[in-house]
Amino acid sequence: MKHVEYFHPAMRFLHWLMAAAILTMLFIGVAMVASVSSLHSLLVAIHKPLGVMILVLVVVRLWLRFATVTPALPASLPAWQRGVAHLSHWILYLMMLAQPLIGWAMLSAAGYPVTLGAGIVLPPVVPVNNDWYALLRPLHTWFALALFATVMLHLAAALLHAFVLRDAVFRSMTGMRKP
Numbered sequence: 001m002k003h004v005e006y007f008h009p010a011m012r013f014l015h016w017l018m019a020a021a022i023l024t025m026l027f028i029g030v031a032m033v034a035s036v037s038s039l040h041s042l043l044v045a046i047h048k049p050l051g052v053m054i055l056v057l058v059v060v061r062l063w064l065r066f067a068t069v070t071p072a073l074p075a076s077l078p079a080w081q082r083g084v085a086h087l088s089h090w091i092l093y094l095m096m097l098a099q100p101l102i103g104w105a106m107l108s109a110a111g112y113p114v115t116l117g118a119g120i121v122l123p124p125v126v127p128v129n130n131d132w133y134a135l136l137r138p139l140h141t142w143f144a145l146a147l148f149a150t151v152m153l154h155l156a157a158a159l160l161h162a163f164v165l166r167d168a169v170f171r172s173m174t175g176m177r178k179p
Contacts, residue, residue: 006172008068014061015173018054019151022096025050026148033141048107049116055100062093071172085157092154095147101125102143106136 007015025047032043073082107114108124109132115121126132162170171178 002069004069004071005168006175007070008064009175011061011064011068011070012173012175014057014064018057018061018096021050021054021057022147022151025054026144026151029144045115045117048103048114051100051103052114052116052122054096055104058093058096062097065093071168073169074167076167088150088154088157092150095143095150099140099143099147102136102140106133106140109133109136 006012028043028047028050032040032047035043073085077085104114104122105126108126109129111128113121113124158170158173161167168178
């Protein structure tokens with residue numbers, strides 16, 4: 001197998017684009033549910049297409065993840081930490097896929113269209129059903145909170161590698177050369 005020090009440039013670009021999109025989405029979601037002003041409709045109009053964009057990007061990112069070689073974690077990391085790192089990445093992928101799908105299903109169950117603008121409306125993924133909506137609405141919130149916590153843990157681990165351990169893990173996603 002080929003050894004690489006850095007993630008593929010497309011993977012790095014998608015990583016940082018998705019990081020910005022997910023954090024933006026989480027903050028928009030909080031503002032959206034906390035607002036009863038005229039700003040609410042604008043936030044909803046941004047939230048839906050941004051969620052679909054994240055869903056599409058995570059599918060592309062997963063394809064790239066399997067199609068490209070990824071850098072190995074440092075041998076200096078204990079095996080359990082390497083295992084936790086791999087598990088946490090797959091949990092992030094799962095959550096990035098699940099969260100927009102849950103939101104889409106929630107809106108479908110409530111009878112609300114998922115509009116992307118320019119007259120593009122996605123088909124419902126579940127039939128209109130109040131029981132499904134009652135289940136999916138809090139699930140969407142819980143997943144958002146869990147995703148936020150997982151992203152914060154991921155950020156903490158990245159900062160640990162960048163500033164404390166000073167190993168190649170953080171550089172592999174930034175593309176910065178070793179000083």
